[in-house]
Amino acid sequence: MVILLQLLFSGLAMGSIYALVALGFTLLINSVNIVNLAQGEFVMLGGFLIYTLVTLWGWPFWLSFPVVIVGAGIFGLLFERLGYRPLKDTGVVTIIVGTLGLSVFMKNMAVNIWGALPLPFSEPFGRRMLVLGGENGLRLVPQHLLILGLTAALVIGLHYFFRFTRIGVMMRAAAQDQVAARLMGVPFYRLTALTFALAAALGALAGVLLAPTFFITAEMGTMVGIKAFVATIVGGWGSIPGAIAGGLTVGLIEALSAAYLSSKYKDVFAFLILIVFLLFRPQGILGEKTTERA
Amino acid sequence: MTVTTGSGQRRIPIFWIMGAGGAVIALPWFVSSTYGLVLLNMALIHSLLVLGFNFIYGLTGILSLAQAALWGIGAYTSAILTTEKGLSFWLALPAAGILAGLAGFLLGAFTLKLKSHYLTMVTIGFSEIVRLVLLNYEELTHGAFGIRNIPPPALGPLTLQNPRLFYYLALFFVLLALLFTGRFRDSRLGLALQALRDDELAAAAVGVDVAYGKILAFTLSGLLSGVAGSLFAHFATYISPDLFSLEATIRFLSMLLIGGVGTLAGPVIGAFFLTYLPEWLRFLQDYYMAVYGLGILLVLIFLPQGIAGFLGRGLRWTGEGGKSYGPS
Amino acid sequence: MALLELVNVSKNFGGLQAVLSLDLAVNPGQVHGLIGPNGSGKTTTLNMISGLYQPSQGTILWRGEKINGLSPAQLVRKGIARTFQNLRLFRHLDVLANVKVARFSRTRAGLLDISFGLPRARAEEKETQERAEEILAFVGLLERARARPGDLPYGQQRLLEIARALASEPSLLLLDEPAAGLIPREKEYLMELIRRLRDQWGLTVLLVEHDMRVVMNVCQRVTVLNFGQKLAEGSPEEIMNHPEVVRAYLGVAKDVWNVKAKGLGRAL
Numbered sequence: 100m101v102i103l104l105q106l107l108f109s110g111l112a113m114g115s116i117y118a119l120v121a122l123g124f125t126l127l128i129n130s131v132n133i134v135n136l137a138q139g140e141f142v143m144l145g146g147f148l149i150y151t152l153v154t155l156w157g158w159p160f161w162l163s164f165p166v167v168i169v170g171a172g173i174f175g176l177l178f179e180r181l182g183y184r185p186l187k188d189t190g191v192v193t194i195i196v197g198t199l200g201l202s203v204f205m206k207n208m209a210v211n212i213w214g215a216l217p218l219p220f221s222e223p224f225g226r227r228m229l230v231l232g233g234e235n236g237l238r239l240v241p242q243h244l245l246i247l248g249l250t251a252a253l254v255i256g257l258h259y260f261f262r263f264t265r266i267g268v269m270m271r272a273a274a275q276d277q278v279a280a281r282l283m284g285v286p287f288y289r290l291t292a293l294t295f296a297l298a299a300a301l302g303a304l305a306g307v308l309l310a311p312t313f314f315i316t317a318e319m320g321t322m323v324g325i326k327a328f329v330a331t332i333v334g335g336w337g338s339i340p341g342a343i344a345g346g347l348t349v350g351l352i353e354a355l356s357a358a359y360l361s362s363k364y365k366d367v368f369a370f371l372i373l374i375v376f377l378l379f380r381p382q383g384i385l386g387e388k389t390t391e392r393a
Numbered sequence: 394m395t396v397t398t399g400s401g402q403r404r405i406p407i408f409w410i411m412g413a414g415g416a417v418i419a420l421p422w423f424v425s426s427t428y429g430l431v432l433l434n435m436a437l438i439h440s441l442l443v444l445g446f447n448f449i450y451g452l453t454g455i456l457s458l459a460q461a462a463l464w465g466i467g468a469y470t471s472a473i474l475t476t477e478k479g480l481s482f483w484l485a486l487p488a489a490g491i492l493a494g495l496a497g498f499l500l501g502a503f504t505l506k507l508k509s510h511y512l513t514m515v516t517i518g519f520s521e522i523v524r525l526v527l528l529n530y531e532e533l534t535h536g537a538f539g540i541r542n543i544p545p546p547a548l549g550p551l552t553l554q555n556p557r558l559f560y561y562l563a564l565f566f567v568l569l570a571l572l573f574t575g576r577f578r579d580s581r582l583g584l585a586l587q588a589l590r591d592d593e594l595a596a597a598a599v600g601v602d603v604a605y606g607k608i609l610a611f612t613l614s615g616l617l618s619g620v621a622g623s624l625f626a627h628f629a630t631y632i633s634p635d636l637f638s639l640e641a642t643i644r645f646l647s648m649l650l651i652g653g654v655g656t657l658a659g660p661v662i663g664a665f666f667l668t669y670l671p672e673w674l675r676f677l678q679d680y681y682m683a684v685y686g687l688g689i690l691l692v693l694i695f696l697p698q699g700i701a702g703f704l705g706r707g708l709r710w711t712g713e714g715g716k717s718y719g720p721s
Numbered sequence: 722m723a724l725l726e727l728v729n730v731s732k733n734f735g736g737l738q739a740v741l742s743l744d745l746a747v748n749p750g751q752v753h754g755l756i757g758p759n760g761s762g763k764t765t766t767l768n769m770i771s772g773l774y775q776p777s778q779g780t781i782l783w784r785g786e787k788i789n790g791l792s793p794a795q796l797v798r799k800g801i802a803r804t805f806q807n808l809r810l811f812r813h814l815d816v817l818a819n820v821k822v823a824r825f826s827r828t829r830a831g832l833l834d835i836s837f838g839l840p841r842a843r844a845e846e847k848e849t850q851e852r853a854e855e856i857l858a859f860v861g862l863l864e865r866a867r868a869r870p871g872d873l874p875y876g877q878q879r880l881l882e883i884a885r886a887l888a889s890e891p892s893l894l895l896l897d898e899p900a901a902g903l904i905p906r907e908k909e910y911l912m913e914l915i916r917r918l919r920d921q922w923g924l925t926v927l928l929v930e931h932d933m934r935v936v937m938n939v940c941q942r943v944t945v946l947n948f949g950q951k952l953a954e955g956s957p958e959e960i961m962n963h964p965e966v967v968r969a970y971l972g973v974a975k976d977v978w979n980v981k982a983k984g985l986g987r988a989l
Binding site for chain 3: 584594603
Binding site for chain 1: 456490503504507509513514515517518519521522525526529577605639640643646647650680681683685686688690693694697
């Protein structure tokens with residue numbers, strides 16, 4: 100029972116990571132209809148940046164955290180300007196491939212800058228463990244609690260942002276109908292840039308939160324990115340609550356399968372989930388069916 | 394006497410054809426270093442792979458990122474059959490092609506109803522699953538250790554261990570693939586696949602069997618990759634799972650993009666270019682892959698038709714040659 | 722017997738009733754017009770006939786055989802071909818290849834035939850080439866056989882759509898607003914083409930169109946839809962004078978239309 104609870108916690112925590120990345124992913128899909136295959140690399144970016152600031156430069160964690168997020172946001176802006184805009188009108192597939200190129204570029208630059216060895220990171224909680232209920236009680240990893248808490252706060256915050264702030268509403272409008280929004284005075288290109296910045300920031304946030312759990316490597320983002328994609332489909336393509344739901348679902352199923360079925364093939368489960376959903380419920384948990392017009 | 398090229402726009406004197414043919418045949422004897430010969434053979438193996446990739450992406454317009462996985466299936470099939478089951482290379486190679494083709498077939502069948510990004514992601518998922526199985530199913534694949542001592546192909550007493558001789562084997566398959574592709578593209582099937590690429594709905598509306606077309610494209614790309622995999626296994630004599638990763642697929646995609654998506658010679662041009670490029674960019678060392686990724690972006694922006702598209706109208710992937718129809 | 726028959730066909734999309742209880746019979750060798758204001762269900766009807774949508778209710782009969790549920794490609798094999806309102810040409814293939822693609826369902830060469838250049842493949846490819854050239858010549862596009870669709874002026878692109886549909890050897894041709902966007906000279910050409918298709922090739926045509934002059938000139942029979950229901954049906958002259966039709970289109974009474982029509986008729 101205790102084990103099950105612990106599994107649930109770690110599953111949900113990992114799921115929250117997937118949810119964060121999936122959220123960034125979904126924002127880009129909704130606003131500019133691109134599938135960003137480099138989303139996972141933003142996670143990696145977050146990991147390496149926090150390592151640099153805290154471990155290499157000795158900054159305090161709680162100061163470095165926002166700096167990393169902002170830095171990633173700026174990186175997102177750069178990508179929008181240099182990577183997305185020139186390719187914008189060349190077709191969806193080309194853009195997908197473009198993000199692939201970005202992904203390769205980022206991974207290899209990371210190896211060049213920080214080396215190929217996995218880097219350990221243990222901020223902010225070190226090796227401390229929270230134990231509830233005595234010796235054989237519930238062992239909780241504080242990092243997981245941080246992840247869950249932050250993600251929940253973020254989701255609520257974003258909900259308000261999109262519902263009630265001017266910028267948020269403009270972004271939703273632009274996502275639904277680009278032309279109409281622009282005719283209404285929505286500064287589309289600036290919003291697109293903002294979306295990229297947000298997606299990058301969300302990815303980096305996930306990276307910072309993930310860093311203590313795994314080592315920081317150039318590859319750390321790839322799997323996360325792919326699973327976040329799975330989460331997007333599971334939750335419902337283009338749905339923001341879907342991204343959250345999907346992420347949590349994938350995280351949970353993965354944790355439970357790894358514990359009760361086979362931990363060797365842990366990563367395979369995410370793909371099996373993907374295939375099952377694509378075959379039987381392609382619109383995901385919360386998505387809608389769409390048909391093509393003649 | 395002249396020979397017309399695919400689209401009939403150019404008439405090439407037979408003399409040139411013979412000259413070029415002679416050069417191709419004599420080529421390995423002009424390369425002196427072993428490493429140079431390795432590169433040459435690898436470029437041919439890559440050409441075959443990218444020709445396979447061209448079927449699914451260039452011709453049919455489906456961005457499947459499973460190419461390296463199909464390659465790996467072919468390589469491992471051939472390696473296991475020859476090392477564990479003692480089969481001859483000449484049986485293992487077709488087996489590799491068939492098995493990889495079958496994998497392609499299944500992938501195509503699975504993804505029939507899916508559209509662009511969903512489909513691409515499933516192929517990525519497939520690719521990762523294959524890699525993970527190769528890595529973890531140690532009883533069969535030896536896991537991370539890979540498979541060693543894969544025997545080179547043998548023709549009676551002659552073993553093709555010498556890269557100069559292997560070259561002709563690889564060349565044979567590449568030429569075969571080129572010949573097939575050239576014939577295929579203008580046939581009813583080739584046109585049908587291209588119609589699927591341009592507008593799937595309209596293709597169905599003019600009678601094209603969409604399911605058949607997509608599955609055919611996947612199967613063919615699998616078949617060619619499988620053969621390329623077998624060739625690779627018996628050339629390199631050692632294979633391991635990490636060779637057949639998503640990054641490898643991205644390299645092949647780049648070869649296709651740079652060479653010219655959908656053209657006939659593009660895959661070969663791109664394969665050779667990007668096989669030799671690391672050598673030319675040696676000085677970049679560690680930064681090579683980073684430049685690589687950037688390069689993909691730049692090619693997409695500035696050279697969307699690839700090298701082949703940029704160079705020649707005569708090698709284009711449309712219609713057939715011969716007649717002119719008045720002023721146009 | 723009618724070539725194509727719709728019996729009590731309805732189509733709804735969620736809450737929207739696009740077509741309601743439609744009975745339609747298209748007789749062989751006729752050009753049958755399908756008209757109505759925007760949103761009246763014309764294209765939906767066409768889409769149901771060509772297999773893009775399933776009817777929510779009712780039966781579609783082809784030569785007496787029920788064809789509900791067949792896919793577009795299957796219907797092509799049965800002999801129904803269509804064009805699209807918004808052109809859907811294969812932009813990376815040249816004009817000739819665009820037409821050749823449509824021969825897919827009439828040819829059978831397989832992978833082996835093609836790979837080894839077997840006689841069946843070669844014979845079929847020769848026939849496809851000839852038929853495609855024939856059709857292009859018929860519509861007047863043979864000269865541009867090597868051009869890309871994107872290079873053609875709009876009117877010729879529309880002709881290419883039609884040529885492509887013809888290549889699948891249909892018995893029934895569904896034309897979805899073929900005159901849209903054409904200049905008067907091109908419309909004349911189109912009307913002539915449709916007439917030739919009917920008279921020389923014995924083709925049956927179901928024509929969805931907004932341009933009344935085209936409809937009056939080429940159709941033997943016209944069905945009028947309004948809000949998804951059949952409003953009237955008859956010869957073009959009968960329809961022109963039908964009070965309900967006039968009201969649906971113009972929102973005015975018949976006598977007013979008569980006065981205007983005389984003046985308009987000359988200008989058209």
